[in-house]
Amino acid sequence: MEKPTTKAAIPAKTYIVNLDLPPQERWNNVIKHFDPNILKQGLNTLFKEYLPSQQLVPILEDVAKDLERYIPQPFADELRGLSKALGMKLGDLVLINIIYDVSAFNSSQIKACTSIVAYDSMGRIIHGRNLDYKVGDYLRELTLQVDYQRGGKTLYMATTYAGYIGVITGSKPNAFSITGDQRNIGSILQNLFSAVDHSWPTFFAERRVLEEASDYQSALSQILKTPTIAPVYFIISGINAGEGAIVVRDGRKVANVTTLSQSAHSWYIVETNYDPWVQAPATDDRRDAAINAMNKLGRKNMNPQQLYKVLSVDLVFNSDTTYTTIMSAADASVYQTMIRYDAPPPEELINT
Template sequence: VISMDKPSSNAAVPAKTFVLNLDLPPKERWTNVVKHFDPNVLKQGLYTLYSQYLPSKALIPIVEEIAKNLEDYIPQPYADELRGLSKVLDMKLGDIVLVNIIYDISAFNSSGIKACTSIVGMDKTGKIIHGRNLDYKFGDFLRNLTVQVDFQKGGKTLFMATTYAGYIGVITGSKPHAFSISGDQRNTGKIWRNLLSALESSWPTFFAERRVLEQASDYDSALRQVVETPTIAPVYFIVSGVNPGEGAIVIREGRKVANITTLGQSKHGWYIVETNYDPWLRPPATDDRRDAAINAMNKVGKNHFSPQQLYNVLSVNLVFNKDTTYTTIMSAADPSVYHTMIRYDA
């Protein structure tokens, strides 16, 4: 059983990797991951997550209704994966569903949540390196649930992802020799629009991202799927490929795309940065992670850019903050780069 206690020092710690076998029946897939955690502490972490991020208790009956008719809102095999988690964790299905769609009911205009920085850069040889910080409040619970998951089919890695035990969506992932993708929160629109999107067969946002990793075969097909798949909530999807210039920020308003900014269009030339604000707007002075990241990237320069330097950029003040739960560095061109550090040093 993984210790859920904070390490004795304040050092960053590599996330443990678990294999998820996609050839297993969906209800059995996550058992191998969650069995390594103390079930009581895991449940406490999940309950804390949704109790703190649930914008209104009025949503609980709606989620319980979704749980009763799960396939109407959440497609297979994800519906059965949630049922499997509910059984192995001995949690009500409605509670498991709530944890897994918490982003979709917390990303809207009046939400106070600001989370994440994603950067795609190109080194002097044209190699693409993609990194991200995942920032969330109540980070101590989430740091203790952070895992790398090796999604395998036929005994081979289909894609790598970083997630939280008990959460089946993907916010950070990379498909070897194909593409990498990360999601950043976008707070626009209204909560009722998200609920309408859910009723209109839109995808839970980070289930959509996982499906891209499962289905798309290269950067172009990943980008196309990200653009064409309606999501419940607004989001920034940051996609990178294996060839020079393959990088983009896709800004979704839920059911439609608001904007696409590519690496080639970037004023920086060799990198793009996304935090939680539309690129054409100034970030607020109270949360200017964007300029801190840009300044750090410019100091590094393209000629010295590397996975380690990107980790250093994601560790500068503001970009790295008390809410940073993990940092992942990945490169679809070089799958050995994929590495997640749990930021107990935050």
């Protein structure tokens, strides 16, 4: 049988967000390039795939009515500005932006992401990630890079989706890079209690780290101290030897930290969606697939292009992968996101 044809991966476009503008105006230059109907059409799909119960929708709409209680500034006003620019209900945009916080818990079937931090052949630290979501067809059309600027200069780079103001993937030049991977423990009730208890929306916390921390150590310290609504794996890398870590958060507290210098592999760390000390299930062993590819490659051959290839091996790269980002805080020119239209369809993986 002839294999289905697939599209090639394409570079994500970069847009500037001027942090010197009033928060309600910051995203206008970005959002004008996207069809608001695509965002609206995708909402029902997001609700179906990621909300544990449709009964949460009214609760989340109530959050929008008392936004500052749950969403810190300036993010609350950025959401208000997006709501106006897109002609969308504020409650719907709030839902999009905290969808992770209501979908990461112990009975969730959602798995998303692979993150790798490694030394390259020149001793430089590079950081790569795949972002996997089941609604990939929708999200690929909304994937973009954002150059967050102050005073006309880049403060940090990030990869996100149009309409989403949190950061799951980002890098601050000459300082650190950071990614977030989903962790499924606890319960949805615990997440809701954490929200009421003024914990941070998980990926707003990550964006705040990129805006405020000046180097790897200060970023790591902030990650360790900031309570998040949902459990998460934060993977962080710096610019100096040994600056790499997987921070495992339960939400309001830290469960574990594994550093690059402590890694059993000595020159790299890998995180998918399972605790580092637990064997990944055979049904979703992206971790071992990545480890095998890294070991086969070897440190002496590692560079950004080779890391992209590791993130493109079977299992690690799959039909849910929306984008791959390769970055290095030590070299801002390395930052690149490819939108992954080129994954084989699920039926092809089964038949090969």
